[in-house]
Amino acid sequence: MIEIENVRKSFGALEVLKGIDLTVAKGEVLTVIGGSGSGKSTLLTCINGLEPINSGRIKVDGTEVHAKSTDLNKLRQKIGIVFQQWNAFPHLTVLENVMLAPRKALGMTKAQAEEVAVKQLTHVGLAEKLSVYPTRMSGGQQQRMAIARALAMSPTYMLFDEVTSALDPMLVGEVLDTLRLLASEGMTMICVTHEMKFAREVSDRVAFFHQGVMAEIAPPDRLFGAPQHLETQKFLAATH
Amino acid sequence: MFDTALTMNDLIFLAKGAGITLIVTAIAVFFGTILGVIFGVFRFQVGPIWAAPLTFVLDVFRSIPLLIQLVLANAFVTTVLGWRVTGFSWNVTGFVVACGVLSLYTAAYCSEIVRGGVEAVPPNLRRAARSLGLSWGQEMTSVTAPMAVRVALPSWIGLSLGVMKDSSLVFIIGVVELLRSTQVLITRLQEPLFLLMVCGAFYFLISFPIARFGGYLERRWTYD
Numbered sequence: 301m302i303e304i305e306n307v308r309k310s311f312g313a314l315e316v317l318k319g320i321d322l323t324v325a326k327g328e329v330l331t332v333i334g335g336s337g338s339g340k341s342t343l344l345t346c347i348n349g350l351e352p353i354n355s356g357r358i359k360v361d362g363t364e365v366h367a368k369s370t371d372l373n374k375l376r377q378k379i380g381i382v383f384q385q386w387n388a389f390p391h392l393t394v395l396e397n398v399m400l401a402p403r404k405a406l407g408m409t410k411a412q413a414e415e416v417a418v419k420q421l422t423h424v425g426l427a428e429k430l431s432v433y434p435t436r437m438s439g440g441q442q443q444r445m446a447i448a449r450a451l452a453m454s455p456t457y458m459l460f461d462e463v464t465s466a467l468d469p470m471l472v473g474e475v476l477d478t479l480r481l482l483a484s485e486g487m488t489m490i491c492v493t494h495e496m497k498f499a500r501e502v503s504d505r506v507a508f509f510h511q512g513v514m515a516e517i518a519p520p521d522r523l524f525g526a527p528q529h530l531e532t533q534k535f536l537a538a539t540h
Numbered sequence: 541m542f543d544t545a546l547t548m549n550d551l552i553f554l555a556k557g558a559g560i561t562l563i564v565t566a567i568a569v570f571f572g573t574i575l576g577v578i579f580g581v582f583r584f585q586v587g588p589i590w591a592a593p594l595t596f597v598l599d600v601f602r603s604i605p606l607l608i609q610l611v612l613a614n615a616f617v618t619t620v621l622g623w624r625v626t627g628f629s630w631n632v633t634g635f636v637v638a639c640g641v642l643s644l645y646t647a648a649y650c651s652e653i654v655r656g657g658v659e660a661v662p663p664n665l666r667r668a669a670r671s672l673g674l675s676w677g678q679e680m681t682s683v684t685a686p687m688a689v690r691v692a693l694p695s696w697i698g699l700s701l702g703v704m705k706d707s708s709l710v711f712i713i714g715v716v717e718l719l720r721s722t723q724v725l726i727t728r729l730q731e732p733l734f735l736l737m738v739c740g741a742f743y744f745l746i747s748f749p750i751a752r753f754g755g756y757l758e759r760r761w762t763y764d
């Protein structure tokens with residue numbers, strides 16, 4: 301379970317998160333929508349401790365992320381995150397990209413890591429690309445590799461930050477299919493997305509962020525069908 | 541021109557000089573690189589403000605001509621510390637001072653190269669590696685280092701070759717390396733052009749493999 305309690309976060313004088321309260325249960329798929337600069341990405345990077353917070357609390361399975369005593373390296377093993385830019389390690393092959401963290405962070409042997417990596421790459425449909433360097437692949441393939449790389453750590457939670465935004469329209473579908481597959485397998489996910497159709501389809505709940513505040517959160521039918529908040533209505537009208 | 545008074549013994553004498561050049565260079569590049577990596581990563585990690593004192597010291601080593609550094613360091617060691625050792629008929633103190641000064645000189649340049657290499661690694665890649673659960677050190681060695689090395693390699697090879705040529709200056713504190721050996725022979729045989737050609741050939745013999753090896757690594761490491 302991810303528990304976010306009254307989290308505030310500023311970059312200098314700019315308050316980006318203004319008291320966020322949110323709980324994500326195991327197995328839940330939460331999508332986060334909202335305008336540019338509303339703090340969606342910042343929230344994700346706070347959840348895995350890449351960014352410090354100014355006040356409030358984030359707990360993952362009861363462990364407080366920003367407590368001094370927390371071993372962030374260990375905690376991050378169970379929180380996979382995939383960014384808009386896929387961030388493939390260009391000096392490693394696809395297989396090596398995926399094997400790296402299991403070997404280094406989990407201490408797996410080469411054979412074990414390879415087994416895990418092959419399994420995850422097959423899962424996202426890249427079984428043919430094992431020995432290819434990432435720069436030789438399309439954006440969609442690299443993004444799926446990044447997903448496999450995160451999955452290879454057997455995370456309990458997956459955070460996706462606009463993973464299709466930097467892709468050619470042609471390639472969006474294959475990555476969304478991968479996310480749908482994960483959702484159907486019961487993975488706990490927080491997906492920041494601009495793909496409204498996808499959000500409507502896979503989410504258990506949809507959260508709408510506006511200027512650092514979570515203005516509204518509801519099941520997709522309600523949020524898209526009968527949005528309560530004026531800003532949600534405006535946002536949905538603008539994106540449709 | 542090929543009617544020369546150069547004997548086999550003279551050639552051996554030159555080869556010994558070349559050996560000293562090679563050893564001084566190897567030691568300076570070895571320690572200079574280790575120090576350069578430490579200094580460079582430190583400067584990158586703490587940022588320009590906290591690194592300012594170190595940066596200043598390294599800038600001093602980079603801007604004062606090597607010749608002056610060698611003479612001053614040698615004077616300091618021999619007169620202030622009173623450390624003057626000779627053995628096996630060569631100048632141990634001079635050799636140690638030469639290696640020390642050249643190492644720091646190399647480190648000053650190398651730290652700049654290392655910092656540039658590390659800065660060239662996209663921060664997003666480092667974040668991605670950390671969010672997979674890699675520690676700072678694991679990320680540094682398995683993502684940042686391999687990528688930074690690729691960026692820094694050509695400059696580093698250039699630095700090594702430069703240090704080899706600059707090492708000829710250590711004659712000023714009485715270390716007889718390749719160029720000094722050549723001068724000794726020139727004085728005796730009075731065949732400056734021929735001897736300088738031989739000397740140049742020795743330098744080439746040492747540099748060429750290093751340069752080629754660098755080129756080989758560069759080709760091997762281009763992202764496929």
Ligand SMILES: Nc1ncnc2c1ncn2[C@@H]1O[C@H](COP(=O)(O)OP(=O)(O)OP(=O)(O)O)[C@@H](O)[C@H]1O
Binds near residue numbers: 311336337339341342
């Ligand atoms: N590292 C940073 N330093 C300073 N300001 C930042 C930093 N990261 C984000 N911000 C600012 O914080 C605000 C929220 O950014 P964030 O990336 O969380 O928005 P977002 O909702 O993800 O937007 P988008 O849809 O454009 O990705 C923006 O105004 C952004 O400029």
Ligand SMILES: [Mg+2]
Binds near residue numbers: 340
């Ligand atoms: Mg964002």
